[in-house]
Amino acid sequence: MELSATRDKVATWLELAVARDGCRDRRRVRVHAIGERGDDCYAISLDGRWLCAGSGQLTVFHGLGAALHFLEVLRIAHFEAGASTRLPSIRGNCYCLRMDRSRGLLRCGRMRAKCDSAA
DSSP states (O other), X not given: OOOXXXXXXXXXXXXXXXXXSSOTTTXXXXXEEESSTTOOEEXXXXXXXXXXXXXXXXXXXXXXXXHHHHHHHTTOOOOEEXXXXXXXXXXXXXXXXXXXXXXXXXXXXXGHHHHHHHO
């Protein structure tokens, strides 16, 4: 299945959050490594649509742990490993998240440029 990169065919955080309720068997959540090997950047897709922040920016995670924590917070237990890929730019820079020392998620800051360039 090819992933969609058009503005009207993206998934939002809210849509992912409600995907776990009632539609679990019909929803396909995948975690994708993006960029060059060693970039340690990941993105999530829902039913073949890239996960984007409310601003329309592609959500990118610095580190697999950050992506998995995001899914854990949303109580998404069923997901698959997606194909590694280079992501299309959906709207400007990515919205990059990383783990902080207390196991929370923060905007990437300095790491942002690395994952933005991977997309």
